[in-house]
Amino acid sequence: MEAMRIEAFLRVCVTLLLITTACLVRFDSQTTLIFTSYSRTATFRDLNALFVLVFIDISAAGYNLIQLVIRGLLYSHWKPDMKGPYKHLAWFSFLLDQAVVYMIFAANSASLMVSVYGVTGEHHLFWMKLCNKFNRFCTQIGGALLCGYVASLLMAVVSFLSAYSLFRHYSPKTFLVLK
Amino acid sequence: MEAMRIEAFLRVCVTLLLITTACLVRFDSQTTLIFTSYSRTATFRDLNALFVLVFIDISAAGYNLIQLVIRGLLYSHWKPDMKGPYKHLAWFSFLLDQAVVYMIFAANSASLMVSVYGVTGEHHLFWMKLCNKFNRFCTQIGGALLCGYVASLLMAVVSFLSAYSLFRHYSPKTFLVLK
Numbered sequence: 001m002e003a004m005r006i007e008a009f010l011r012v013c014v015t016l017l018l019i020t021t022a023c024l025v026r027f028d029s030q031t032t033l034i035f036t037s038y039s040r041t042a043t044f045r046d047l048n049a050l051f052v053l054v055f056i057d058i059s060a061a062g063y064n065l066i067q068l069v070i071r072g073l074l075y076s077h078w079k080p081d082m083k084g085p086y087k088h089l090a091w092f093s094f095l096l097d098q099a100v101v102y103m104i105f106a107a108n109s110a111s112l113m114v115s116v117y118g119v120t121g122e123h124h125l126f127w128m129k130l131c132n133k134f135n136r137f138c139t140q141i142g143g144a145l146l147c148g149y150v151a152s153l154l155m156a157v158v159s160f161l162s163a164y165s166l167f168r169h170y171s172p173k174t175f176l177v178l179k
Numbered sequence: 180m181e182a183m184r185i186e187a188f189l190r191v192c193v194t195l196l197l198i199t200t201a202c203l204v205r206f207d208s209q210t211t212l213i214f215t216s217y218s219r220t221a222t223f224r225d226l227n228a229l230f231v232l233v234f235i236d237i238s239a240a241g242y243n244l245i246q247l248v249i250r251g252l253l254y255s256h257w258k259p260d261m262k263g264p265y266k267h268l269a270w271f272s273f274l275l276d277q278a279v280v281y282m283i284f285a286a287n288s289a290s291l292m293v294s295v296y297g298v299t300g301e302h303h304l305f306w307m308k309l310c311n312k313f314n315r316f317c318t319q320i321g322g323a324l325l326c327g328y329v330a331s332l333l334m335a336v337v338s339f340l341s342a343y344s345l346f347r348h349y350s351p352k353t354f355l356v357l358k
Contacts, residue, residue: 003354052292098335098339101281102281105281105284106284106287107288108285109286109288110288110289110292111292112289113227113228113289113290113293114289114292114293116227117296122226127296127306128306156277163342164342164346164349168347169351170347175182
């Protein structure tokens with residue numbers, strides 16, 4: 001039961017952090033003068049990594065909400081055994097939690113990598129740096145990525161807990177046999 | 180014991196795939212004429228995502244080799260219990276395996292994202308496309324990334340197995356108590 005309460009608390013934190021990240025990226029925009037009479041607005045749509053990040057973060061937050069609802073409904077008559085629906089729920093949570101951590105960590109890292117090009121540019125490839133023009137935009141994206149990494153870390157702990165609550169029901173002697 | 184043999188086999192596959200990916204990226208280079216009298220050589224050093232990918236893939240391959248050596252040495256007198264060094268090894272493997280999957284999956288995804296800019300360019304940001312000039316270079320990177328994703332997938336299965344072989348020794352009734 002302790003594991004369940006910790007897990008529920010962590011899922012709430014992860015959901016809030018993911019929504020914060022998604023909103024910070026989604027509503028980030030800055031208009032600036034690039035050449036003397038040509039102004040441009042930078043939004044998350046300009047970088048497909050950021051677009052993917054918003055999509056993945058919102059999906060992951062939705063998944064965590066569904067998990068919280070399912071666990072809330074089951075909580076009153078929860079038994080720590082692995083009969084019928086509990087076994088399926090445990091496997092389903094384990095696999096999806098793992099997948100969600102991989103996705104949000106990878107989306108964050110991809111955005112970070114692309115943002116690094118925004119900050120430094122890539123002289124060899126004739127890619128110009130952008131963050132000297134779009135200063136506030138870049139700072140907000142930086143904050144969002146920090147928030148996203150904290151969410152990934154907490155989600156990794158959630159996935160450890162769901163692996164723990166699945167596998168502790170299996171026999172230590174024979175392979176993939178329930179106790 | 181079945182789990183151990185499957186795990187060892189998967190670790191060998193992952194190591195080979197990671198080394199293949201790293202070599203494909205490391206030794207990829209193409210010289211081409213960009214303007215009429217200006218030629219450029221593209222290597223993995225031009226994109227820091229690829230540089231990070233090579234570094235992470237070689238580290239992960241090294242980690243898997245160390246794991247194989249440790250398990251090879253312990254194999255003859257392996258007992259499926261959790262006393263003394265076995266418990267520490269199981270926790271150590273579990274945590275590091277998880278970290279390795281996150282790292283290689285994230286490095287691959289970041290490289291993929293950057294490669295997409297290489298293929299399509301980003302007109303809004305004045306980033307030019309590169310793969311029309313460096314065709315063979317880009318194809319080889321594509322092959323390397325495919326190889327890297329297969330390695331990530333197999334490594335995820337390894338991390339499931341190490342979570343399984345750690346947590347099945349814990350009690351299904353009380354929190355974090357060994358059976």
